[in-house]
Amino acid sequence: MRKVKLIDTTLRDGSHAMHYQYTPEQVYNISKALDEAGVYAVDVGHGAGVGGSVLQYGLSKHSDEELLTAAAAALKRAKLCVLLVPGLGTMEDLKLAHRCGATMVRVAVHCTEVDIGAQHIRLGKELGMEVASFHMMTHMTTPEALAEQARMAASYGADMIYIADSSGAMLPYDVEARVRAVQQAVPHLPIGVHCHNNLGLGIANPLAAVDAGAEFIDGALEGWGAGCGNTSTQNIAAVLAKAGIDTGADWYKLAEAGQKYVRPLVNHSLEVTNEALVLGIAGIYSSFYLRVLEASEKSGVPARYIFEELGKRKVVGGQEDVILDVVLEYQAQAKKEQQ
Amino acid sequence: MGNRIKVGIIGPGNIGTDLMYKVMRSRFLEMSVMIGIDPNSPGLKRAAGLGFQTSSDGIEYLVQHPDLAEIVFDATTAKAHLHVNAPTLARLGKIAIDLTPAAVGKIATPMVNMKDCLNEKNVNLITCGGQATTPIVYAISRAVPLEYAEVVTTVASDSAGPGTRANIDEYTRTTAEALRLLGGADRAKVMTIFNPAKPQMPMRNTIFGIPKTWDFRIEDVCASVREMVDRIREYVPGYQLTVPPVIDRGIITTTVTVEGQGDFLPKYAGNLDIETSSAVKMAEMFAEKLLRERGELA
Numbered sequence: 001m002r003k004v005k006l007i008d009t010t011l012r013d014g015s016h017a018m019h020y021q022y023t024p025e026q027v028y029n030i031s032k033a034l035d036e037a038g039v040y041a042v043d044v045g046h047g048a049g050v051g052g053s054v055l056q057y058g059l060s061k062h063s064d065e066e067l068l069t070a071a072a073a074a075l076k077r078a079k080l081c082v083l084l085v086p087g088l089g090t091m092e093d094l095k096l097a098h099r100c101g102a103t104m105v106r107v108a109v110h111c112t113e114v115d116i117g118a119q120h121i122r123l124g125k126e127l128g129m130e131v132a133s134f135h136m137m138t139h140m141t142t143p144e145a146l147a148e149q150a151r152m153a154a155s156y157g158a159d160m161i162y163i164a165d166s167s168g169a170m171l172p173y174d175v176e177a178r179v180r181a182v183q184q185a186v187p188h189l190p191i192g193v194h195c196h197n198n199l200g201l202g203i204a205n206p207l208a209a210v211d212a213g214a215e216f217i218d219g220a221l222e223g224w225g226a227g228c229g230n231t232s233t234q235n236i237a238a239v240l241a242k243a244g245i246d247t248g249a250d251w252y253k254l255a256e257a258g259q260k261y262v263r264p265l266v267n268h269s270l271e272v273t274n275e276a277l278v279l280g281i282a283g284i285y286s287s288f289y290l291r292v293l294e295a296s297e298k299s300g301v302p303a304r305y306i307f308e309e310l311g312k313r314k315v316v317g318g319q320e321d322v323i324l325d326v327v328l329e330y331q332a333q334a335k336k337e338q339q
Numbered sequence: 340m341g342n343r344i345k346v347g348i349i350g351p352g353n354i355g356t357d358l359m360y361k362v363m364r365s366r367f368l369e370m371s372v373m374i375g376i377d378p379n380s381p382g383l384k385r386a387a388g389l390g391f392q393t394s395s396d397g398i399e400y401l402v403q404h405p406d407l408a409e410i411v412f413d414a415t416t417a418k419a420h421l422h423v424n425a426p427t428l429a430r431l432g433k434i435a436i437d438l439t440p441a442a443v444g445k446i447a448t449p450m451v452n453m454k455d456c457l458n459e460k461n462v463n464l465i466t467c468g469g470q471a472t473t474p475i476v477y478a479i480s481r482a483v484p485l486e487y488a489e490v491v492t493t494v495a496s497d498s499a500g501p502g503t504r505a506n507i508d509e510y511t512r513t514t515a516e517a518l519r520l521l522g523g524a525d526r527a528k529v530m531t532i533f534n535p536a537k538p539q540m541p542m543r544n545t546i547f548g549i550p551k552t553w554d555f556r557i558e559d560v561c562a563s564v565r566e567m568v569d570r571i572r573e574y575v576p577g578y579q580l581t582v583p584p585v586i587d588r589g590i591i592t593t594t595v596t597v598e599g600q601g602d603f604l605p606k607y608a609g610n611l612d613i614e615t616s617s618a619v620k621m622a623e624m625f626a627e628k629l630l631r632e633r634g635e636l637a
Binding site: 056086090118314321325328 | 501587
């Protein structure tokens, strides 16, 4: 029976969706439920990873140390995973995460910039961690260029290559093409995919990836996460079970955990809203979603205009500060037109 | 034209070559010698073509010909500066302006603390982000003390050299330290983003500040920052206040962008331009002082 491993990111990507307000108690409960349901790893921390508590995104209510320690106490079988975004998180942050019990790290870089993560990938290996090279916004690059980046990641010592559709902008065949290209470039490394649901393809895309040979799938309980959310962990687990693929997880236990612990936290629509469609079509990093909706509500500048303008400016993950430029420029223009 | 101070450049790469063009425009500095270690270096050839002395003997050439320069820019590597160039320049009594991350000497930026560094023999340029943002944090702090400062810098991927890319943590740490030591914030954090978009975008820096007190007027913060921006524009013409300080989400927020002068480096590489422009400005401040002391300046 073919095997696919599930990495649940409710407690990391989901953190974007709740303004980084997770408490150690919530982290403990959700980690315990995920562990008992049989996921491979539990991804925990600020949405932007370890050291990610900054004004640019929003500050964490609790420190990396508090959240990771809570998760470590709950996990018996599953690995404790962290994300590290070089340029924001540092090697000191990774060492701290490791001391708190993290055994896996995903070094997350924009899809063309893997060399800035070389130091961090090497440190992860030195610490004895399982290390994924996590390539974000992969809709912005070609399968061939991504394959070259994967080759570089392999040369730094990465154990696996993660392909992230950070804006939920890809179609199933886009994902498939990237999985195949990376597979050809680094046949000895397993491949994972991390998908967002902004175009309603949060299940179709990982399924296409699995068909193409991916061995790791990211999800979040209830489909929680940045944008209008990630692949739903319980949903993909159920679909893979039906497809006869062994994830090692009990999809119904995942569904129960989602209903019990995550559903009560959900404070905005997880549907594919019109704004999520605009974000996905414009190809904007999913963590912009709530920030743009909030800026739009406060300023009266249409969300669609903001997303499309951000798309024209080719912003990448982490450039939330550009939202304010777009809003101020729109308002200045509107004022000029009034006069 | 009055007397000028002779300068040398060690490291004939992109940065060294851009420095050379800027020195050539200076009214206080005289471009004298370009020093490298590779006889085939295009930078050495370019300098020779412009009529300057060149050598591929490394700093040993300056030991043999100490009269060639009083001020020396080091645009090599941290390792070379730390182990070879800094001690040699100190022995020769030269003023060293260090563009490497070695930070042997005092960290400095022209409009914040350079006046206090004019008796130093070795000054360090911090980082490009440090040159672009430390003065803004300093300008905000003069109007209202900051408990926390945060800088988000976005540069074109093509403008970030392999040294920065391979040592991003070091860059982050050095810049954050300057925001505390020179900027005056109690705590500081730095985030750096490389954007591969084509055409390449100029350097962009957003500065956030959490004030210690809400007893201040944002207009005063604005005036202080504008004054600083005007002074920086005198030596970095492409430095622009694109979002003047506002209170957004309860935080002081302001953005500056930097476009380069396109001397040798491409215009979008404002991050490199502010580094070389600041280095030349610092050299000019040293030169002005030396000339004044010698009575060679009116």
